[in-house]
Amino acid sequence: MHSTTLSFANMHNHGELFANILRARRESFILKNRWDLPETMGMEYDQYDTPVSRWVAVHxxxxxxxxxxxxxxTTARCGIYSYMIRDAQRGLLESIxxxxxxxxxxVKEGTWEVTRGFVARDIPAAVRQKVRMRLVMQMLRTSREEGIRRMVALLPSNWNRWAGRCQLEMDPAGRVMNMGGIDYQAVWIDFSTQMH
Incomplete structure (x- = not known):
């Protein structure tokens, strides 16, 4: 099992991995959750998949x-868009x-957003926690490299069941809301204590 952080600067070194992330997102969000999202060539994507973003994969x-x-x-800008959570708050997204x-x-240096998080549905329960931990450890490495001290994330509302096991300091950032039949909640993730 490996973990990789992709950017537009390094994705050419990782073969099909970026396309495979978008394929796995399609599987998770369009096929499994039945969300109405953009897709092409078997891949899910949106207006936030730009060169300022990073994609973390366990593979x-x-x-x-x-x-x-x-x-x-959270300082991202592309046309009228910034980042998903902020644009939802600004009323630009109908689905959130x-x-x-x-x-x-x-909108602050050192504060990033985490979205489109998933664990593949065919991962056995006995391996899920290991996969989740691997994902969190790669996010921590990326946070150190990028100078990220805090994140705002949109997660399934059961985040508090596994946050402690993943050694993440998390707090609610918003209310629980049902989106596409799944309860989600915005949360703060504090990486500042783990920056060394």
Missing amino acids: NDAGQVLAGVRMTP PSDLLFSDAP
Whole structure:
């Protein structure tokens, strides 16, 4: 099992891995969750998959993606868009309620967003925690490299069941809301204590 952080600067070194992340996202969000999202060539994508983002993947030797997330700085700008959670709060996204946060979405150096997080549905329960830990450890490595001290994430509302096991300091950032039949909640993830 491997973990890799992709960027537009290094993805050419990793063969099909970026495409495989987008394929795994399609499997998770479009096929499994039945969300109405953009797709092409068997891949899910959106307006936030830009050069400012990073994609973290846990994968096997064959490049099969077992889990992944997208990380985007809260200072991102591309046309009318910034980052998913902020744009939802600004009313730009119909699929996410605008009252998802308790306070204004941050625009701050060192604060990034985490979205499109998934663990592949065919991962056996006995291996899921190991895959999740591998994902968190790669996110931590990426945080150190990018100077990320805090993240805001949109996660299934059961995040508190596994946050402690993954040694993550997490707090609610918004209300629990049902999106596409799944309860989600915005949360703060503090990486500042793990920056050394």
